Amino acid sequence: MSKKILVVDDEAHILHVVSLKLRNAGFGVLTAADGEEALEVMNSDRPDLLITDYHMPVMNGVELCCRMRENDAIKDIPAIMLTARGYALEPEDMQRTGIRAVLSKPFSPRELLATVREIFGLAEAASPDEAVA
Amino acid sequence: MGTARRLILVLIVLIALASSTAYYATQMSLRDGAVRERVMGWLAVGLMSSVCALVLIVIWRSLGKTVQIVRHQLLTLEGSGEVGLIMVDSHDELGQMVQEFNRYLTRIKSRIEQLKLQKRELDIQIRVADAEKRHTEAIIFSISDAVLVTDSFDELVLANESAERTFGFTMSRMYRQPMARIINDSEFVKLVTDTRSENTERRRRVVEYSRQVAGEKRTFNVTLSGVMDAKGECNGVVAVLHDVTREKEVAAMKTDFVSNVSHELRTPLSSIKAYVEMLVDGEAEDETTRREFYDIIQNETDRLGRLIDNILNISRIESGVVKIHKEPLALTSVIKDALEVARPQAVAKRIQLVDELTPVFYQVLADRDMIYQAILNLLSNAIKYTPDGGRVTIRTVVDEGKKTVRTEIKDTGVGIPPEDMPRLFEKFYRVESSKKMAKGTGLGLSLVKHIVETVHAGEVGVFSKVGQGSTFYFQVKLAD
Known part of the structure; x- marks a missing residue:
């Protein structure tokens, strides 16, 4: 069964391109335009990984991760944060929020995919990408 | 004999x-x-x-x-009333006595002359000192910083108008009153008394201090210096309060701006980079997807270009190096062009974009690119700060008498709190309560104001009610 990933960004173009990259690699993709919507999606359809932008209306990426950690059902979901602010997280923050990696915008979809695979512990050779292809 | x-x-x-x-x-x-x-x-x-x-x-x-x-x-x-000599034509004892007396008088007379001279010098010195005192007072009074001077008993001996305003007292009534009685803030009183009692330290010190002035929190850099006498004793304190509230705000606004601009620039750049990489990696399989990617890259490049233009235009207009090309043009057609560009943004939020333009194509003498930019910024703001499903209306009103045309952009958005209104058009200023609603650099409205007022000698303004929406307008002269 393919892994499910939730992508959260208020920029439609970014949602679109990240979804496409992940889908092409054989992952299942869910999307949300803000934190509120992301929490709703996570509660109804638990993803295996969260990819979120930092700067968004309603709540920022770190706030979203903290809110997620308050809910037992979804608190263990690992997260990747994309940020256009050169935002650096302290190790304690990463621990506290469950954020595993921070990618700076402009980011490379290739790198993002590699990070996703790393988190899932998937070797390049055995990637779902190959399976689909 | x-x-x-x-x-x-x-x-x-x-x-x-x-x-x-x-x-x-x-x-x-x-x-x-x-x-x-x-x-x-x-x-x-x-x-x-x-x-x-x-x-x-x-x-x-x-x-x-x-x-x-x-x-x-x-x-x-x-x-x-003069001291003079006595003239006697006699050489007898009386004459001699008078001569002795005259010698004595001459001595007195020269002493008096000497004293008179000294008195005149003293008078001049007093006048000079008096003028200097008035001069110094005038300087102290004209200083916009608040100045307070206390004596060795911590009593107030001098304060300027700014100090009176900052601490809310009247100098004429408080002369030689204890500081603690005048200033209802033990923190500040302690700063002054400590400076005096520390005594040994000649160096001035600067501390940051905040207090409420006319219902607003102001931050000051307070420079405290002891007034030392010849014996090295501290017999008073001079406190100068420099208001740094505005400077601090500007510094914070600039930091915010750099961070906002960097974010705003990175966002379209992210899309461009990601889509280009997808094309390079051959992830867009069919021609339709590729075409879609090309369009996105093109649009995002334009967006980046516009953003850079906004930033550059502001600094160009401010420094006066911008080339302005004014020509008679139909305002309505410029508005229509701006509407077309703003429409996708409105559609994405299901916002109704309505135009109530005059059927007549009124001509204004304006720089097309700049007026277009101003209209687009106002439309874009209206859409940004209006919740989904709202409505944005643009209309033009002509005043034949004043020979002006007024363009109004009305939204059903979040509105602007009254306290933010005065600073709305300032560069980098962003309404705190709306920051979460949409992203921005705090440049859009500042640019609109520059374009309308600096370049076109027009007028820009806004009416707003929180929760009901805002109406931004600008008014320019009709072409003859």
């Missing part, structure tokens, strides 16, 4: 004459009849006495005359 000596000489001569007459008379009386001689003797004595008396009277009168002259001169001098 002295009068007294002359008198003695005359007396000796008279006595000699009288004695020889008496002797002659006595000799005669021995030879001739006694009666005749006795009469002769008495006659001689009487004659001598009369001459004596006469001489005495003459001397007395001459003395009296000199005294009279001296007295008269003294009275005249007294009347004139």
